[in-house]
Amino acid sequence: AKVPVFDPSTPQEARKFVKHAMELSERHQVPVMLRPTRQICHAVQDIEFNEKFSNEIPQVKFDKDPHRWAATPRDRYLLHVELNKKLKLIEDEFSSSPCNKVESGSAKVGVIASGMVYNVARQILRDLNFDAPLLKIGTPFPLPQKMMSDFITDCEQVVVFEETDYCIELQIPDRRNVRGRLDSTIPSAGELTPDVVGKVLSGLQGDANKTTKYFSADAGLAAAIAEQQTPPRPPRLCPGCSHRSAFYAMKREFGKRTLYPGDIGCYTLGANLDAVDTCVDMGSGSDIASGFYHAHKIGRTGGSGGKDRPIIVTIGDSTFLHSGLQPLMNAVHTDARFVLLILDNRTTAMTGFQPTPANPEDSNLNPERSVSIPNLVRACGVEFVRELDPYLHDDFRSVIREAHEHCRSPEGRVAVVIAERSCSLHEPETVEKRAVQITDECDGCRYCLIAFECPALVLSKDGSRVDLNEDLCVDCGQCIDSCHKGFIIPHPEMEWV
Ligand code: SF4
Ligand code: SF4
Known part of the structure; x- marks a missing residue:
């Protein structure tokens, strides 16, 4: 995509890189990506703030330039040429940027590492007494080619550690002395945990088994868990969660033969209750349900198949408001017949209780206009819309049964049931x-x-x-x-x- 990328190795560095990225973006007038990988996103670190923040509100301006902002194919060609020139300038800047640095060493094998795995590689080199030079890359695209080729020239061979797929490796023009994911020195899938990095580095040092004596994250974790006497506790819905009540009613009413496309949120944990069969991306549940319905209608099906097979989709309120409307409109338009259950717990629980557009307040508790989910559903052309508390087990079962009967009747359509009850963790007083x-x-x-x-x-x-x-x-x-x-x-x- 030709977007410059910053790859931080710690949360503190992520903060620092945001500043570099903003400055670069403004100066070159290009979008810039900060790409923290999973371990950085999950890490906790005290962050130092050394500078003063300005309260000055920046001036808003938009310089009209249709050749740039409403570009025709001819404009796009010229913009592409300009972008390539900018990327060359940025690449040169990155070669002397503090985001990238060389730590010297006497070994003939060099180590190149980007992001979180830089810390892992650095620690393991110390544990192994392996004095290899280390090139830390904080800007994997565009790769600082001059810095990279100087480093590679000084080594007999180098190994590249990067998450998740190869990006640095692919940009190295001469890879004859380069080891990494491309030549299978490093597994082509999975995270670069200390075990994986340790095995590769000890192998390059000459003793593939050495690192396990020094560094094994799995063994350390197992020992810590054993010491705490913590029982294994897989992720589950919380006590009192109304999603569980909705799933339980669904399962009792429709059983195992039913297809249950799901979506992304806390309620994906309905998979534990055999009430979520698919989870692909936000809003995909209704699209998959449409596909299931039309395939079963025209296809040759055996066993538990058949065009009468019930299809019950679940989606949370915030996911529905984010990307559930288009698939619902498509289902109405193509006459797909299924029941859509919107699990409305009145918050975005999985990511920290952010308000949804259906809430009457924003995250600072300022009043906002709330969007009505039932009205949106009706506006998509759905005629069967019911709202009910899933705690009312028998009534809830009756309503979803009625919804299924409606959607499969000759004059019926897709039916929507909105399971309304606040999140028991966010608003415990409502239980x-x-x-x-x-x-x-x-x-x-x-x-x-x-x-x-x-x-x-x-x-x-x-x-x-x-x-x-x-x-x-x-x-x-x-x-x-x-x-x-x-x-x-x-x-x-x-x-x-
Ligand atoms: S009363 Fe509610 S929270 Fe307590 S065990 Fe039963 S379902 Fe769980
Ligand atoms: S379902 Fe079985 S284990 Fe659970 S309370 Fe009833 S008898 Fe006990």
Whole structure:
């Protein structure tokens, strides 16, 4: 894409690179990308702020120039020529930029590393007493070619560590002495963890097994977990989460034969409950459902197939407002027949409770106009629109059954049910107090653990029964239906609200 890239190796450096990137972008009038990889995004670090911030509001201006901003094919050719010249200038600047640096060493093997893996390689070189020169690349595109060729010329061979695919390697014109992902010295997929980097570096040093004695992240992690005596806890929906109630109702109403396209958010965890079969990208659930419907309608299907196969899609409120409308319009337009369940918990829970356009306030609690999800759905041409609290288990099952019957009737269309209840973590005060008790008759069959998967339901140490973890339980009362033998009951000493 010919976009200059900055690849920070720490959160502190990410902050510094933002400044460099902004300055470069303004000076050369090009977009610039800051590309932190997963480990940088998940890392926590105290950040130093040494400079004063200006409160001055910059002047807003837009210089009209249709040859640039509404470019025709001829303009685009000229702009492309200009961009290539800018990239050459930027490449030269990067060769003397503080974002890239050489750390000298006496070994004949040189190490080139970019982003987070620079820290890993540096640490392992020390652990191995391997005095290899190290070239840190903070700007993988355009590659500072002069700096790179000087470094490679001084070494008998070099190895390139970069996340995630090869970008630096591909830009090196003469790769005869270059090792990396392209020649399979480094695995072509997966993160460059200390184990992976350690094996490669110790191999280049002459003893492929040496690093495991010095540096093994997996062994260290396993030891730390064992010391804490922490039970394994895979990701699950929170106690009291209304998504769980919606998924549970769906599963009980439609069973395993139904197709459940899903989407991206907390509710992707519905996969644990066998209620999410696909998760591709934001808004894809309805597109996949349309494809499923039309394929089953015209295709030859066997086994559990057939054109009557129910299709229930789930999408969260913020994902729906982000990219759920176009697929819904397309479904109406092409007469795809499925039920779309919008799981409206009135926030963007997975990324930290940011408001959605349906909320009446912005993230600074300033009043905003809220967008009505039901009105948007109707505006797409959907006639069957229902809003209901998924905590009302029996009513909710009736509504999704009615929605399915509507969408498969001759005059029906795609049907939408909006499952409305606030996120129990974000607004715990909205959870009505309905404490439960698990009776002594519980025989530990584990059905509730598997089918409902509330983190507050836990197997007793001897495995003979299920207990309630009162520290986690939010008294939502939703698990009552999950014991088909009736051994989860309203708490006899606590009044239900
Ligand atoms: S009442 Fe049941 S479903 Fe609700 S949080 Fe407690 S254990 Fe979980
Ligand atoms: S509460 Fe009911 S479903 Fe859960 S383990 Fe006990 S008997 Fe089985």
